[in-house]
Amino acid sequence: MRTIAIVNQKGGCGKTTVSINLASSLAVKGKRTLLVDMDPQSHSAVGLAVPEDQIELAIYDSLLSASRKEKIDLSEILWQISDNFELAPSNIDLAAFEQQMAGVVGRENCLKDVLSTVSDHYDYCIIDCPPSVGLLTFNAIRSSQDVIVPVETGYFSLHGLSKQLETLKVLSDQCEQPINVMVLASMYDVRTKMSREILAELRKHFGSRMFQTVINFNTKLKEAASLGQPITEYEPSSKGSKDFLSLADELISTDTLTHRKEMVSSLSRQLESISNNARGILEETSPSRQLTQENLKEETTEKILDKVENEIEQYYGVRQHGSVISFTTLYPNANKVQIAGDFNHWQPENTIMEKINSYGAWQVKLNLAPGKYRYRLVVDGKWQQDPYNENVEQNPYGDYNSLLTVGQV
Ligand SMILES: Nc1ncnc2c1ncn2[C@@H]1O[C@H](COP(=O)(O)OP(=O)(O)O)[C@@H](O)[C@H]1O
Ligand SMILES: [Mg+2]
Numbered sequence: 001m002r003t004i005a006i007v008n009q010k011g012g013c014g015k016t017t018v019s020i021n022l023a024s025s026l027a028v029k030g031k032r033t034l035l036v037d038m039d040p041q042s043h044s045a046v047g048l049a050v051p052e053d054q055i056e057l058a059i060y061d062s063l064l065s066a067s068r069k070e071k072i073d074l075s076e077i078l079w080q081i082s083d084n085f086e087l088a089p090s091n092i093d094l095a096a097f098e099q100q101m102a103g104v105v106g107r108e109n110c111l112k113d114v115l116s117t118v119s120d121h122y123d124y125c126i127i128d129c130p131p132s133v134g135l136l137t138f139n140a141i142r143s144s145q146d147v148i149v150p151v152e153t154g155y156f157s158l159h160g161l162s163k164q165l166e167t168l169k170v171l172s173d174q175c176e177q178p179i180n181v182m183v184l185a186s187m188y189d190v191r192t193k194m195s196r197e198i199l200a201e202l203r204k205h206f207g208s209r210m211f212q213t214v215i216n217f218n219t220k221l222k223e224a225a226s227l228g229q230p231i232t233e234y235e236p237s238s239k240g241s242k243d244f245l246s247l248a249d250e251l252i253s254t255d256t257l258t259h260r261k262e263m264v265s266s267l268s269r270q271l272e273s274i275s276n277n278a279r280g281i282l283e284e285t286s287p288s289r290q291l292t293q294e295n296l297k298e299e300t301t302e303k304i305l306d307k308v309e310n311e312i313e314q315y316y317g318v319r320q321h322g323s324v325i326s327f328t329t330l331y332p333n334a335n336k337v338q339i340a341g342d343f344n345h346w347q348p349e350n351t352i353m354e355k356i357n358s359y360g361a362w363q364v365k366l367n368l369a370p371g372k373y374r375y376r377l378v379v380d381g382k383w384q385q386d387p388y389n390e391n392v393e394q395n396p397y398g399d400y401n402s403l404l405t406v407g408q409v
Helices: 015-028 043-047 059-068 092-100 107-116 135-143 157-173 193-209 219-226 239-252 264-269 271-285 293-298 301-315
Strands: 002-006 033-037 079-082 085-088 124-128 146-152 180-186 317-321 324-330 337-341 361-367 371-379 382-384 392-394 400-406
Touching (some): 002 015, 015 043, 015 079, 015 085, 015 146, 015 180, 015 219, 033 043, 043 219, 059 107, 107 135, 180 193, 219 239
Parallel strands (some): 002 146, 033 085, 033 124, 146 180
Antiparallel strands (some): 079 085, 324 361, 337 371, 371 382, 371 400, 392 400
16 A cells, blocks of 8 residues: 655645545545545545534544544545545544654554554555644655655745645654655746746756646635535546646556665755745745845745735735725736626626736726625636635536625725
């Protein structure tokens, strides 16, 4: 059994999406696959439509069974998802694991011991890790031959990455087994210059430590998760499904590598130059170039990234200022961006967004009465959901409408 931990202490970088869809893609390719959820938030169960209220025994119970002397076999907690694909779900109990195990000898090997009982039953075990680097993640790494670090190719990726790799190095220094660490570019949006530059930068620095496969940003992946299906079932012909099948192929092709080296230390040596490059990239592509050269010199990269993060949050999406609602979005290559919604009788010609800077940000301000509205963006004639608005609802055409609530002034 080849065990692969999906690790990144940053939340929202795609760990669970990678875990679920890589596992299902391996299963589709005939590999017997076990997915272990080590995140107390149990998103893997949610994303695979396993009803949380019916999870009576979870990975926490298996992990603790040795120290409690009450034997709970891993098989007792498993849920079959599809052919060749089983899930060991988590539940909120797992949040107490670290505390429960304080001072217990061998607490970092609980998962390894549990998995050793099923190593003949599976070809692959994928471990979805929590967004932290405590005992749970350490258990996952101790059990694994491979670690995959998904890296969002957005503004904040390098920020998360350098922290992550430093911690990984510390953890792996304490591991007895060699670990093969690979970086996976995720949520890649080829349309943005920023994504393209970050990908090029990552490739330059990580070379063969990076998967050739890139996971594109694909709204079908989000939809699949919200409907509790892996992408290979929900929309097998989608870009998302093709990306994950290709990732599975890439992994399978390295099954027989006889010498997987411990690469973590060489990765961490590259950190400094990556952080320096991050500065350059961010400065180049920041939507509001308020970060002057002087500021940059005085501040740490981390601070700059935090600042950019805040700026972006305040920048794109829908904002209410009194009774005025501003819609702002980013489409560098678009010629025309419009909005169609129930506030303009779904007529895109009525609401045309204006290109407001050379980076390709588009904006329109509307006066809307308090209430709830649905809308979609129309980009060069193509209707789509607003990528900067998390609130959506499915429409009768199988697509998603973005939702907006205008409050009382
Ligand atoms: N490649 C992708 N394309 C589109 N949406 C994605 C992609 N990867 C992840 N997402 C979405 O981003 C959000 C965070 O992803 P998730 O996998 O839960 O991250 P994590 O487990 O690291 O917190 C989810 O809503 C998920 O559906
Ligand atoms: Mg997750």
